Amino acid sequence: MESMSVLRGEASSSSSASSRTSFAALLGESLWALARECPAAYHQTVRRLQGAAVLVDVGGERVVVHGSADGHELRPPVAGEPPPTATLTATPSVLLGLLDGELTVLDCLLDERLHLVGSVHELLVLHEALDWYLRGAVRTSAFPDLLRRFRRWARHGR
Numbered sequence: 001m002e003s004m005s006v007l008r009g010e011a012s013s014s015s016s017a018s019s020r021t022s023f024a025a026l027l028g029e030s031l032w033a034l035a036r037e038c039p040a041a042y043h044q045t046v047r048r049l050q051g052a053a054v055l056v057d058v059g060g061e062r063v064v065v066h067g068s069a070d071g072h073e074l075r076p077p078v079a080g081e082p083p084p085t086a087t088l089t090a091t092p093s094v095l096l097g098l099l100d101g102e103l104t105v106l107d108c109l110l111d112e113r114l115h116l117v118g119s120v121h122e123l124l125v126l127h128e129a130l131d132w133y134l135r136g137a138v139r140t141s142a143f144p145d146l147l148r149r150f151r152r153w154a155r156h157g158r
Contacts (some may be wrong), residue, residue: 021153023092024063026057026146028074033142034133035071041136046072048129052122055084057091059154067129086118086126092154099147 035042040085049067055077056063064084066073078086097103108114116123135145 023061024074025151030146031072033138035097037140038136040065041132045129045134047126053084055087057089087124089115
């Protein structure tokens with residue numbers, strides 16, 4: 001898996017063209033699009049993640065998201081690091097159901113299709129970050145294509 005970062009408005013990536021269809025690459029592209037097209041939502045998202053290490057596991061693909069006042073960093077988890085402050089685990093189909101409004105977070109938590117692990121404080125911070133991310137996503141022209149690519153990845157690309 002690649003390492004991606006956005007710091008002070010600049011994007012960098014060590015990803016290859018073939019890995020652009022990975023979940024981590026799509027997440028990285030979405031954060032970059034948010035930074036470019038809806039900077040207020042991007043700033044609020046990464047500010048809330050400041051100091052956090054959120055492990056996101058979607059369909060077995062794992063990426064750690066770090067946020068700061070200056071930007072974000074995505075990278076694969078590294079053995080021996082301190083544990084993440086919060087973890088989100090779901091299948092691609094659950095994420096699509098949530099994005100499409102066909103599922104609710106509460107129902108997915110209750111029937112164990114969505115797993116959130118962390119302290120109450122960290123989970124509230126993650127919720128706030130996700131809320132700002134989604135507020136920006138609906139205002140960003142790149143997101144419909146990213147969502148289409150995520151659907152394709154969820155069906156075929158893993």
